[in-house]
Amino acid sequence: MDYIKLIKKYNLYFLAGLLFVVVSCDDDLLDKLPLGEVATNEELGVGGQEAAVFGIYSKTRTTSVGGWSRLWFGSIRSDDAEKGSTASDAAANGNAFNDFQYVATNGLNTEWWNGHYEVIFACNEVINNIESQGLTDEGSLINDAEARAIRALMYFELRRDYGEVPIITATIDVPSDAFAPKSSVADVDQFIIDDLKIAEENLPLTWPGFPGRATSGFAKSLLGKLYLYQEDWNNAYDKLKEVIDSQVYALDPSLINLFEKGGNNGVESIFEIQQTITENGEQYANIYFVSQGVRGTGEWNLGWGFNVPTQDLVDAFEPGDLRKTNTILVSGEEDGGFGGGILPESPPLAQKYWNKKAYTMADMRQEYGVNGNRWENIKIFRYADVLLMAAEAGNESGAISSADVADLINQIRSRAGLPNTTASTRSELRDAIKQERRVELAMEESRFYDLVRWGDASEVLGGLGYLPKHALYPIPQEAIDQSGGVITQNSDY
Structure with missing residues (x-):
């Protein structure tokens, strides 16, 4: 599914939750x-x-x-x-x-x-x-x-x-x-x-x-x-x-x-x-984690597959560093004690590595049904x-x-x-x-x-295209336009 459609869906969930909070303010906020x-x-x-x-x-x-x-x-x-x-x-x-x-x-x-x-x-x-x-x-x-x-x-x-x-x-x-x-x-x-x-x-x-x-x-x-x-x-x-x-x-x-x-x-x-x-079990949807979930099918359809670790990061861990298996989830390997078993290989999974810190634990999937x-x-x-x-x-x-x-x-x-x-x-x-x-x-x-x-x-x-000006992002054009020029653009943009 296209991520724009997914964002719209999640935004609707969030707005529905927000409306619930507003309308029930007097009762239980x-x-x-x-x-x-x-x-x-x-x-x-x-x-x-x-x-x-x-x-x-x-x-x-x-x-x-x-x-x-x-x-x-x-x-x-x-x-x-x-x-x-x-x-x-x-x-x-x-x-x-x-x-x-x-x-x-x-x-x-x-x-x-x-x-x-x-x-x-x-x-x-x-x-x-x-x-x-x-x-x-x-x-x-x-x-x-x-x-x-x-x-x-x-x-x-x-x-x-x-x-x-x-x-x-x-x-x-x-x-x-x-x-x-x-x-x-x-x-x-x-x-x-x-x-x-x-x-x-x-x-x-x-x-x-x-x-x-x-x-x-x-x-x-x-x-x-x-x-x-x-x-x-x-x-x-x-x-x-x-x-x-x-x-x-x-x-x-x-x-x-x-x-x-x-x-x-x-x-x-x-x-x-x-x-x-x-x-x-009522949940307020947030796409921070689901956007990083393993992008697969069936039981491995855990998210959209964004923000994946690079090989350079994988290689940065010293031998024996316990943080590696708690940071890097590897396609084709066991999930490291999180109850989900062995991931499919890549391919068919789109990526070799995934962010383990955003991983969806199997018992939580079962508890909340998502x-x-x-x-x-x-x-x-x-x-x-x-x-x-x-x-x-x-x-x-x-x-x-x-x-x-x-x-x-x-x-x-x-x-x-x-x-x-x-x-x-x-x-x-x-x-x-x-x-x-x-x-x-x-x-x-x-x-x-x-x-x-x-x-x-x-x-x-x-080597990835970074230049010194990229330390700062350009001010959103919308903010500049809506301010009537009161807000000015960063130099170099």
Whole structure:
């Protein structure tokens, strides 16, 4: 089936679910947690914008923010993944992302931009309502902090993909309110920092009754990552060390558990986009995972087959690295303990390799009666990322010894069944960190951005058509046109 038709079908499912939420707001909106678990009245927050904040989380699940656009921007542009599916399916998107033939009119580009600003506008409404109503109770301050943390994430992702973007803080009452000139990257960064500093002070360490809501650990992790992008190594290390020292998070000892339903909001989770499954099995469709599922027939019709690992990624794993079998699913081989048995060969399957982190476990298919994975959360931040960012910041700043840097790396390697790193100099440790980030975070929309910020993209991706201008995507032409020229195009496009 053509992927455009499938997207329309999934969008209809999502809209139907969204309409259900809206029409039943008075009855049970506040009785549903982000994962659809039933809450007691005692567990509910007391913030004046509680319902609106839940609406923000709902918007992060949409196809344009929590869907497959995330794959095209963060994964398929890297050397770890390629378009996949069949040659003709989504060929235009393949050209635009896989082959670096960027176009301002690409539909995924427009969805990504619009979706992020829709979330930002929802955050603005919460923040402005709290201010205009003079709400100062603890619950409302937490609501404000949640909105600021999510707004910061949206601006961080926009800044990462487009560079200069408009900063909009107004509640959108008329369409013209949605347009403003682009701000410099420095100004966008400062705006993000300001939001996150408020958020980290007012958010709780954990949400025992509300899995998936923003925490102070999430705000600190995002702030540390932004400092890393700025090469502000000392501030990055200090902030990431706060996350480590909180002792809230740990590495999940089970790599298999990490990327299946049981790993949702687990010990390693810092922030995830929630997939909603209620107690009666009701699901809110999201195409992030089904778009990556094995493209086969019958019991192996698990998805559309996009975002598949490259041979280069397969070869990047060291012998004995347990992460390889938990990242790479191979046609013609057993699925590695996930209950599905042996995959068909390729051909007839269109691809040799598939993203194991998006694999549909057999028992879940049986439990919910569907082949497409709709129950696994999208991991935005996990503790392994924090450890590796802290190692990088500590190594570059000299804030900690080479032995301490190696210890952070070795925590990751130990879980993967590997011996301690032999790296000891700053240069060797830098290379070791780059390697660990690649294989630990493989297929998690990190690799392309890492290559760009390290200055390695031209060397690694040049043979695929990458040029320095491809670090940033062109602003969607639709946004420029609708703004009447207030928003201007990025240079080189």
